[in-house]
Amino acid sequence: MTDLIPELRTPTAPEGTGRVHSGMPVSRIDGRAKVTGAAQYAAEHDAPDLRYGVVVSGTIARGTITAIDTDAALAVPGVLDVLTHLNRPKVRGFDLAHKDMTAPGGSPFRPLYGSRIFYSGQPVALVVADSFEAARHAAQLVKVSYQEEEHETNLLGSLDQAYKPRALKAGFTPPSSTGDADKAYQAAPVKVESQFYHGVEHHNPMEMHATTVVRADDGHLTIYEKTQSSQNSRWYVSHAFGLSKDKVTVRNPYVGGAFGSGLRPQYQLPLAVMAALHLKCSVRLVLTRQQMFTFGHRPETWQQVKLAANPDGKLQAIVHEAVHETSRLEDYVEVVVNWSGQLYACDNIKLGYKLVAHDRHSPMDMRAPGAAHGVHALEVAMDELAYKLKIDPLELRRINYAERNPMDGKPYSTKELAQCYDKGAARFGWANRPIEPRSMVDGDELVGWGMASGIWDSLVMVARASAVLHADGRLVVSSAASDIGTGTYTVMSMIAAEAMGLPMEQVTFQLGDSTLPMAPIEGGSSHVATVGGAVHGACEKLRTRLMWMAIDSPKSPLAKATPKDLELADGTVRLRKQPDVSLRLVDLLAEKKLDRVEDKFLMTPQMLKQRKYVRAVHQAVFCEVRVNEKLGIVRVTRVVSAVAAGRIISAKTAASQVIGGVVWGISQAMHEESHTDHRFGRFMNHNFSEYHVAVNADIHNIEVIFADEDDRIVSKQLGAKGVGEIGIVGTSAAIANAIFHATGKRLRTTPITPDKILMGEKDVPVAVPKEAKS
Known part of the structure; x- marks a missing residue:
């Protein structure tokens, strides 16, 4: 190993930081x-022979390329070549060579591999030129002809096609059940049954996906890549192209946000490598903001939750079923329903999880994958049950507090969720909340207070x-x-x-x-x-x-x-x-x-010891909304997030991570959704003017509290757990619950847009999907 590797400029701490200890609020040294x-980010590294690539995106959702006319593109001054499936460099032919370290089960997508079209927006050609401007102009001149086939992209219209996942990715635990939830549900005196729908959310970090391949005279490739793992990207490139790992170095010293979009190599990486190998030069390839909508996304999801309780609030049954879309190529899976088997004490729990294969790119992990949707549904249903029981929502959660994991009786490595409830409620002032909806008014606005629990795995x-x-x-x-x-x-x-x-x-x-x-x-x-x-x-x-x-x-x-x-x-x-x-x-x-x-x-990891425990980070989030019912406008004016995440090493960056998660939870609850025109199988709002994200005006007071916790099962050396995901988990549910408290309207689809405040929402399909296909 060489210290301070050339071209890898790592930041050092500012002068005067002095001695440090865990928990200090140290400012970011980068x-x-x-x-x-x-x-310098992936698209900002230079090379003397640098060339520029621009992707040509396909326009149909399913079918076959019958012809590609590149003559006009090749005639543009400065254009070096147009790569297609007909003239690309050789890549390995078997699936395993194209699987990265996080690939789900199935056959991974390979750009420019053949003539088949699997989803709208699929890359069908790559123009490479001496300048970005020439490449961009030429890309508009490439003409592609297709033989189009019928496609399917409508989840709610194809729930009857749901099946159990066939090939699972490593680390995914299929949901199980305990007791007899159906029988207990029927016998219980108090019940709620709710269906939930969540539209597609797309990754849109500030730095768009980009790759700069710097080719040395000896053929060595130094790749500057937007990725969450330089070694995963090197693994992928070396295996897909049959290159020795000694011939490939991947660097990502700075990444402008990723949140799961960089877990797997996106298609610009192999395309940039193809161009560098084909032309024997350095190549930079940056996706456009529109093309950021053409790879993985948080999947469109349907859920059903049924809760049953005694009049004293004690849960008798939990039933949680979910269906989300995947691609035709891979069975992408998320842990959507398993959280309902961990959060609350209950003897009868039934969990179900299925997929529907669509003509889309495989979905992809996005901050708190599975939990962002699954916990939302559970926590909104818990709020609905609390109102039916006439019990305070926080008190209902305390009544059903789980001291051991309900599914298998294992103890928690540490669990300070009760401390989160106490500290968060005290800071928020929850004791002053009237239970009846529409009971707080300030001028033209209805005021509502809602809360939710959150949970996420503690991984090592x-x-x-x-x-x-x-x-x-x-x-x-x-x-x-x-x-x-x-x-x-x-x-x-x-x-x-x-x-x-x-x-x-x-x-x-x-x-x-x-x-x-x-x-x-x-x-x-x-x-x-x-x-x-x-x-x-x-x-x-x-x-x-x-x-x-x-x-x-x-x-x-x-x-x-x-x-x-x-x-x-x-x-x-x-x-x-x-x-x-x-x-x-x-x-x-x-x-x-x-x-x-x-x-x-x-x-x-201490695997043998850890297997004896359930390891998780917990959160209690409290939220205030103000609703102008005449205009349908909702403002999230105050959030208190109390988190139990083991020992906090860096108080400032940890709190910032939770704040960022809360901001995204607000965006998930109120703004983000990709809309598909199912006639074309295409996402239509693929830009920031039409795909809404939370902006500064949407964000008000957010306060983060950390519980006292030290988990030596998860982290023997540090006692720490992660905080990156937990901030978003439960936030959208707390907002939905606060909106109900303000207005008396129970909204079960996200995002909660002004039209739903004004007119309510369309009924979510209630039919439970058919049994798994053989």
């Missing part, structure tokens, strides 16, 4: 680079890290992790600085390079516990090594000590009980005539 423009994976102390006192820690805006640079530097007793300005954390020590894909809110555990382990080994070096030094004042007597602080090794008795680390390395000391650590 912030200055980002706001000054020093940070395998990672490696290296820690190097240099002779000048600098500490360089490395792992092929990613920072997609979550604060990875900052939190890893904090972990290393605290473990080594160094000020932040002497610590550099290197990430975003496939040649660095192995790290998992940044997803599932797992990076802090996983990579952070590896960083802590490497620093712990290095710290012990330095202590023994100090003890073994002939002139050392610590010669008679043992490691348990020593600590590292302020760049020294010193006695714990006599801090004045110390040895500077730089002097220690100088005496040993060493220019560096290095240690490595392999972080592995």
Whole structure:
């Protein structure tokens, strides 16, 4: 490993950060680079022979390409070639070669592989030119002829075609059941039954998907890629094109938001590599904002929830069934209904989950995949049940609080959801809430208060890290992790600085390079516990090594000590009980005539121990809305999110992650939805003027509270859990519940747009899908 890899400019902590400890509100150490423009993203790296690619998108949803006329495009000055399925470079033919590390079951989509069209917007050609302008102009001149076939893109019109997933991706647990929920539901005195519908949401991070392939004279490809894992993208490229991994380096030191869209390589990556191999030059390819709507998305989803309880509020039955769309090629699956088997104590739980295959690109993980929809449905149904029972919604959740996992009786590794209820309710002022809808009015607006619970998995994976102390006192820690805006640079530097007793300005954390020590894909809110555990382990080994070096030094004042007597602080090794008795680390390395000391650590989960527990992060979110019923306008004016996520390492970036999740939850509840014209099988509102996202005017007061929690089952080294996903989970349900409290209107589809406030919503289909096909 080479420290400070050329062209990989990792940020260092600002001067004056000083000693750090877990929980400090440290500002992002990559912030200055980002706001000054020093940070280079995937489309900002240059090369002397750089050429530019522009994708030609298909216009039908299903069929076959019969002809492609590229003559007019090739005649444009500066155009080098137009790649199609007829002249692309050779790629491997079997499915396994095109599966990335997170691919679902089935056959992955391969751009320009053949003449078949699987979805509208599919890339059908790539124009490469000396300038972006020439490539863009020429792309408009490519003419494609098709033999069109009938397609299907309407989920609500094809629920009867639902089937159980046939091929599951790693890590997906099919839902199970316990007790006899149908019998208990029929016998219970109080019941609610609700259907929910959620439209497609599309990924739209600030940085659009882009790839810059820099080709060296010897054929080595250095790829700057928008990805959540440089090593996953390298894996994909090397396998798909039959290249040695030594011939491919992928770098992603800065990523302008990803939220799941970078878990899998998107089609611009193989297309850019094709062009670089075909033309033997460097190539940059950036998708347009419109093309950002042509790959994976949060799937369109239908759900049914049935709850039954005794008059005292004790749950007797939970039934939760879901159906969402997938592609014809892959069975993309999400954990939609499983949360209903974890959140509340109940002896009779029935969970069902099915798919409908459509002529669309495979859906894709989007922040809190599955939970964003599944918990929404459960929590709105719980609110509906609370009103039917005439019990406060928060009190109903306390009545059914689960001390052990209802499905298998396992204990939770830690669970401080009750603390979240208490702290969140107190901060929000929930005790002052009148229970009756339409009971709070302020001028022209109805005021409503709603709440919901949230839950997300606490994942830990395998990672490696290296820690190097240099002779000048600098500490360089490395792992092929990613920072997609979550604060990875900052939190890893904090972990290393605290473990080594160094000020932040002497610590550099290197990430975003496939040649660095192995790290998992940044997803599932797992990076802090996983990579952070590896960083802590490497620093712990290095710290012990330095202590023994100090003890073994002939002139050392610590010669008679043992490691348990020593600590590292302020760049020294010193006695714990006599801090004045110390040895500077730089002097220690100088005496040993060493220019560096290095240690490595392999972080592995405590699998045997963890299997005995349910591991999750929890949240209670409280929300205030103000509704102008005459105009259909809803304002989310106040949110309190109380989160139990283990030990918080970086208070500032952790709170920012939750705030970002809450903002997206507001956007999910009120704004985001892609509309399909089913005659063409095409998303129609594929731009920011028509695909609405929450903007500054939609966001008001958001407050984040962290519960006191320390989870050494999830994270033996740090006691931490992830916070990336939990902020969005439950937020949309709390908003829907607050709207009901304000207006008395129960709305079960998202987004909740002004027309639904004014006129209500159309009934969601209530027919339960047919049994699984054989």
